[in-house]
Amino acid sequence: MSHGMTIFSDQIKSNIETSENQNDKGVKQLVDNGIETVPKKYILPPSERPDINNSEHPNVAKQNLQLPIIDFSDLFGPNRPQVIQSLANACEQFGFFQVVNHGISEDVMNKMMDVSGRFFDLPIEERGKYMTSDMRAAVRYGTSFSQTKDKVLCWRDFLKLICHPLPHYLPHWPDSPLDFRKVAATYAEETKHLFIRLMESILESLGIVEDNQEVKDNILKELEDGSQLMAVNFYPPCPQPDLTLGMPPHSDYGFLTLLLQDDVEGLQIQFQEQWFTVQPINNAFVVNIGDHLEIFSNGKYKSVLHRVVVNSSKRRRSIASLHSISFNGTVRPSPKLIDEANPKRYADTDFETFLAYISTKETKRKSFLESRKLITILHD
Ligand code: OGA
Numbered sequence: 001m002s003h004g005m006t007i008f009s010d011q012i013k014s015n016i017e018t019s020e021n022q023n024d025k026g027v028k029q030l031v032d033n034g035i036e037t038v039p040k041k042y043i044l045p046p047s048e049r050p051d052i053n054n055s056e057h058p059n060v061a062k063q064n065l066q067l068p069i070i071d072f073s074d075l076f077g078p079n080r081p082q083v084i085q086s087l088a089n090a091c092e093q094f095g096f097f098q099v100v101n102h103g104i105s106e107d108v109m110n111k112m113m114d115v116s117g118r119f120f121d122l123p124i125e126e127r128g129k130y131m132t133s134d135m136r137a138a139v140r141y142g143t144s145f146s147q148t149k150d151k152v153l154c155w156r157d158f159l160k161l162i163c164h165p166l167p168h169y170l171p172h173w174p175d176s177p178l179d180f181r182k183v184a185a186t187y188a189e190e191t192k193h194l195f196i197r198l199m200e201s202i203l204e205s206l207g208i209v210e211d212n213q214e215v216k217d218n219i220l221k222e223l224e225d226g227s228q229l230m231a232v233n234f235y236p237p238c239p240q241p242d243l244t245l246g247m248p249p250h251s252d253y254g255f256l257t258l259l260l261q262d263d264v265e266g267l268q269i270q271f272q273e274q275w276f277t278v279q280p281i282n283n284a285f286v287v288n289i290g291d292h293l294e295i296f297s298n299g300k301y302k303s304v305l306h307r308v309v310v311n312s313s314k315r316r317r318s319i320a321s322l323h324s325i326s327f328n329g330t331v332r333p334s335p336k337l338i339d340e341a342n343p344k345r346y347a348d349t350d351f352e353t354f355l356a357y358i359s360t361k362e363t364k365r366k367s368f369l370e371s372r373k374l375i376t377i378l379h380d
């Protein structure tokens, strides 16, 4: 019996080793083929490893951080001023918060999580139809963070969908599983709506739209017509989770990201130089500030570094919905947040510049945002 097993796994191992582009098909394929160790291409240098098994490591917090929780339904009741204040604090101090009672039904969320899992259960031939290096493609299946540029690959497969305008993109989305388009379209529309409602409150929290309905309407209109990209992420169990990451430290490019995670932990955010796990809350959205909102707020609200750790026993799924203005638009600091005490801190930024930047560099950490800064703020 044990002899038979050995031959079996040796056979698989040699199949994997002889297939030349084994990394191209992603990590789920490696795991489905019974890989028992992490291939070299995925092993991070020691200083970049997650250190999940080393509680003495100074960069991984021993205690959990209680991230701010915003009760969305409270935003539209008598406590609105206080909730707006909590929202402002969350955006300034953490750049991250969780939203509960947001009005998107459990049914819509569960179905999206479920159909995403079923998509990744499809044979690799079916998923692989959507592999492309064209970053403007309506649908893009891939692996790692940036498959072509990452020096070390990470333990994630993804399906990215461009969502706006939906009638244009929907016919390009996967038609297998059969209910995929319908479920994902409903989910995309509802998260977009929630994004707009959240931005309305965030604009108020920045104090730039008081008594000025027109300014507010114009900004919201630009976001309403803006871009939406959904990333369906799949992190298979990893035989040696302390050697690699599901996603390296990065910030998101847009205004806000609305993330739905399943009940397996893995997302960590950086706060005061330490990494904290974001505890999954059933039916909540994890919301984080992206680079474009940092620019728009002239640095008042910060986009935050986050990463994903993997584990050896459970697969993890998440759906990230990234929202910004249109791919043709320009993001600039709001004139209302610029004065003598607060000079303009960021250069105007368009997507062309961003795409040109990420296609030439490894986009780790917040390097793109750094490149847009006009003033280096000196500490001491
Ligand atoms: C992302 C991201 C986190 C997660 O897709 O940009 O940070 O938990 N995802 O999957």
Ligand code: NI
Pocket: 250, 251, 252, 257, 306
């Ligand atoms: Ni992210």
